[in-house]
Amino acid sequence: MPTAANFTLARTELAPLQDRQVLVRNLFMSVDPYMRGRMNEGKSYIPAFELGQPLDGGAVGEVVESRAGEFKPGDVVTSNFGWREYFIGAPKELHLISREVKPLSVYLGALGMTGMTAWAGLKLVDVKAGDVVYISGAAGAVGNVAGQLAKLRGCRVIGSAGSTEKVRFLKDECGFDVAFNYKVGPVVEQLKVEAPDGIDVYFDNVGGETLEAALSALRPHGRIIACGGISGYNDEKPAPGPTNLFNIITKRLTMKGLIVRDWLDRQNEFEKEVGGYFRAGKLKNKETVVEGIDQAVAAFLGLFEGKNVGKMVVKFAPTVR
Numbered sequence: 001m002p003t004a005a006n007f008t009l010a011r012t013e014l015a016p017l018q019d020r021q022v023l024v025r026n027l028f029m030s031v032d033p034y035m036r037g038r039m040n041e042g043k044s045y046i047p048a049f050e051l052g053q054p055l056d057g058g059a060v061g062e063v064v065e066s067r068a069g070e071f072k073p074g075d076v077v078t079s080n081f082g083w084r085e086y087f088i089g090a091p092k093e094l095h096l097i098s099r100e101v102k103p104l105s106v107y108l109g110a111l112g113m114t115g116m117t118a119w120a121g122l123k124l125v126d127v128k129a130g131d132v133v134y135i136s137g138a139a140g141a142v143g144n145v146a147g148q149l150a151k152l153r154g155c156r157v158i159g160s161a162g163s164t165e166k167v168r169f170l171k172d173e174c175g176f177d178v179a180f181n182y183k184v185g186p187v188v189e190q191l192k193v194e195a196p197d198g199i200d201v202y203f204d205n206v207g208g209e210t211l212e213a214a215l216s217a218l219r220p221h222g223r224i225i226a227c228g229g230i231s232g233y234n235d236e237k238p239a240p241g242p243t244n245l246f247n248i249i250t251k252r253l254t255m256k257g258l259i260v261r262d263w264l265d266r267q268n269e270f271e272k273e274v275g276g277y278f279r280a281g282k283l284k285n286k287e288t289v290v291e292g293i294d295q296a297v298a299a300f301l302g303l304f305e306g307k308n309v310g311k312m313v314v315k316f317a318p319t320v321r
């Protein structure tokens, strides 16, 4: 488990703005479980963070000054320049968004990377009306949107999360048919009660024992969306895989890995569909907002303690330049 001592908050001077550059003040930044993987050395699908260098990640900011025709002061943009209050970027590193959408942090959650992960996951295994879909990490950023989208597709949706408050949120606010607290008893037993006839799809956000339970609960020809494995992100050595993997053979299951970046060429389709649901009031954007860059590390570490309901975001206090 990382600690605050692994991070340093530093103040630096930005260079004067050059032609084709834009100065942006961040309004919100994202903290995400995948950033934990970037703290490990070695090759992965995304480069590791460098010791002594600023971190990066998703952010929403406001243009303060621009020497590029594409942007003007007051424009709101998304970027990958999180973990800092101000930055200078090139136009191709910024994505203009509507400032009319409220809250703007929705572009880090339901209408951002995590919402797109939920949407892409359901597409990956062709989730359709009538499917019984089980989602772990269901009250988090990806999970709650995945559940809401599955309900909009006409599925029966079951979610698990780590507290009574989260279970209530899933049932009362997100429309899940069933939700349970995975901390009060083995998932395999709770699934037997909540889905006695089994499940068709498992949206895996946590891995480990929960994946093992889902392998038991899946019906023949069931599908698994392998999205995340947060239960193991802080393990010191890799845990052995599920003991019941043989279910894949006997039940002819399909398990597909998902990396949301592979879906970026379908961003317009995502924005049209999921943005449409959001604007029509059919999709709830739930977030946990922590204020101030000095709280960013606590927000990030909080993900591994379940401190968030919905998307964890950091809001920046207005600062003096």
Ligand SMILES: NC(=O)c1ccc[n+]([C@@H]2O[C@H](COP(=O)([O-])OP(=O)(O)OC[C@H]3O[C@@H](n4cnc5c(N)ncnc54)[C@H](OP(=O)(O)O)[C@@H]3O)[C@@H](O)[C@H]2O)c1
Pocket: 032, 033, 034, 113, 114, 117, 137, 138, 139, 140, 141, 142, 143, 160, 161, 162, 163, 166, 205, 206, 226, 227, 228, 229, 230, 231, 232, 258, 259, 260, 261, 303, 304, 305, 306, 307, 308, 309, 310, 311, 312
């Ligand atoms: N493949 C991709 O492209 C992609 C993209 C985005 C995210 N992801 C993955 O999707 C998953 C969810 O990401 P997110 O951004 O939506 O995060 P999140 O669910 O908003 O936050 C993490 C949540 O994980 C749960 N958790 C923490 N430790 C756990 C443990 N040991 N066992 C079970 N649950 C635990 C906590 O909720 P509880 O209180 O319920 O425990 C916590 O709130 C992560 O695994 C992430 O890496 C994958």
